[in-house]
Amino acid sequence: MPYALEDEFGDIIGKARRGLGLSVADVAGRVGVTSVDVEKMEDYTLTPDQATISRLAALLALEEDRLGAIAREEWEPEPCDYAAGADIAIERFLVEEYNANVYLLLNGKTDTAVLIDAGGLGEAVAERVRQAGVRLLAILNTHGHGDHTEAASTIRRRTGADMYLHAADVSLVKGDVGGELRVLPGEDSLALEGFDVEIVPTPGHTAGSVTYVIGSAAFPGDTLFAGSMGRCSLTYADMLQTIRERILTLPAATKLLPGHGPATTVREERVHNPYFG
Ligand SMILES: [Fe+2]
Numbered sequence: 405m406p407y408a409l410e411d412e413f414g415d416i417i418g419k420a421r422r423g424l425g426l427s428v429a430d431v432a433g434r435v436g437v438t439s440v441d442v443e444k445m446e447d448y449t450l451t452p453d454q455a456t457i458s459r460l461a462a463l464l465a466l467e468e469d470r471l472g473a474i475a476r477e478e479w480e481p482e483p484c485d486y487a488a489g490a491d492i493a494i495e496r497f498l499v500e501e502y503n504a505n506v507y508l509l510l511n512g513k514t515d516t517a518v519l520i521d522a523g524g525l526g527e528a529v530a531e532r533v534r535q536a537g538v539r540l541l542a543i544l545n546t547h548g549h550g551d552h553t554e555a556a557s558t559i560r561r562r563t564g565a566d567m568y569l570h571a572a573d574v575s576l577v578k579g580d581v582g583g584e585l586r587v588l589p590g591e592d593s594l595a596l597e598g599f600d601v602e603i604v605p606t607p608g609h610t611a612g613s614v615t616y617v618i619g620s621a622a623f624p625g626d627t628l629f630a631g632s633m634g635r636c637s638l639t640y641a642d643m644l645q646t647i648r649e650r651i652l653t654l655p656a657a658t659k660l661l662p663g664h665g666p667a668t669t670v671r672e673e674r675v676h677n678p679y680f681g
Contacts, residue, residue, distance in 0.1 A: 410503065410665025411632035413475035416678060418446040419633065420464035423640030435459045451475050467681020474631050479676050481630045481668035484659050489619035492599070494661065495532065499524030502551035503664055509618060510538055514598030519543045519559065520616060520623045521663060522567075523551045526558030533563050540565040541596045542586075546625025546663055547613040548576030557582035568594070570605065573612030588614065604650050608643025609634035615651055621659040622670075624651055628660060630668035631677055648680055 411419075421431055428446075432439040437456060444450035445460075452460070454472050461468035473479040486494040491513045497506040504523035511517065517538040519529065522545070533540045540563040543556055548569055556567055560582030569577065571587045588594065594601040602617035606627045613634075615624040626634030628647055636643045651660070656671040673680065 407477045408480050408666050409474065409631050410629040410662070412448055413451065413471065414446040414448045416466065416471065416474065416632050417460055417464060419635065420466055420679070421446075423636055423643075424464065426463075431460070431463065434463050461678070466678040468678075470631075470676050470678040470681055473676070474678065479631065481666055481672045481676075484667050484669060486661075486667070488621040488659075492619055494621060496661070496667075497525045497529060499551070499555075504551045505661065505663055505665075506555070507623060507661055508532060509599065510536055511598030515539065516541050516596070516598040518596060518599050518601070518618075519565065520661070521546055521552040521625065522554065522556040522559055523663075524555050526555030526562075529555065530559050530562035539563075541599070543567040544594075544601065544616050544623075545569040545573070546616065546623060546627075547610045548573030549610065549626070550578060552625065552663060553577055553581060554579075570612030570614050572607070573610050576610060576612075606646050606650055608636050608638050608646055610637055617654065617658070620655075620657065621661055622651065622654055623661050623663075625663040627651070627662075628673065628677075629662050629665045630660075630672070633677075633679055634663075644679060652680060 428439045428442045432442045457472045458468045461471045491511050493510045495508045506523050507520040509518050515538045517540045522543050543565050557580045566586050568586045568588050592603055604615040606613050606615045609626045613625055613627050615622055652674055654670050658670045660668045
């Protein structure tokens, strides 16, 4: 089976290197390898020995044992059940084109649903909503990138759902999203029938990235991946601090269902994510 994580060793060191403003040559010189070696590591074609991993980790402020475990493909998060509480089931749709996740949350008591992101499979999602006999109340977007919004118009035309996004990401949304966008309220929560949605602003990947917390599940979009984090478009140190303070402080058992890659938990990320050692 291919390694399930969204980000591999090469992605992790590349993001840290760029985040810290270091060139390939800087890293090579300070770690004692060639620039070609660093490029190969970031290209997934070279897995260095642990001594080199340790020097890289020290330079890039990553936790060396965690980084080594991912480099050797020894760690993956435990599979978790897809539910946000007794009444709320979660179905994951994998959009293969972007390896992106779309999550449909179904409340069996109220026969209502919400969708986290709309990156693709619009017809399949709309069909599932119809078949389940639920009302899709809203698409809750974690951020405004195209691989999370592309299917919005299809889904909204078929279901009539609203679409919510943080104000700071509205300008990122391109093309037709099937109607007006609703800007997330300034408050920290949104009450939809059958869903109490906590809105946690987590800027970094984009200025308007948010993490939605619904029951025992949280949806960080591209802010955090299992064992890694999303590409940073703001200040790297601020993004690390935001994740540490606003996501890793959630209850340990909270499931984290990211925009790409497998599900994880706050507990797993506290122990295994090399950025947060
Ligand atoms: Fe993104």
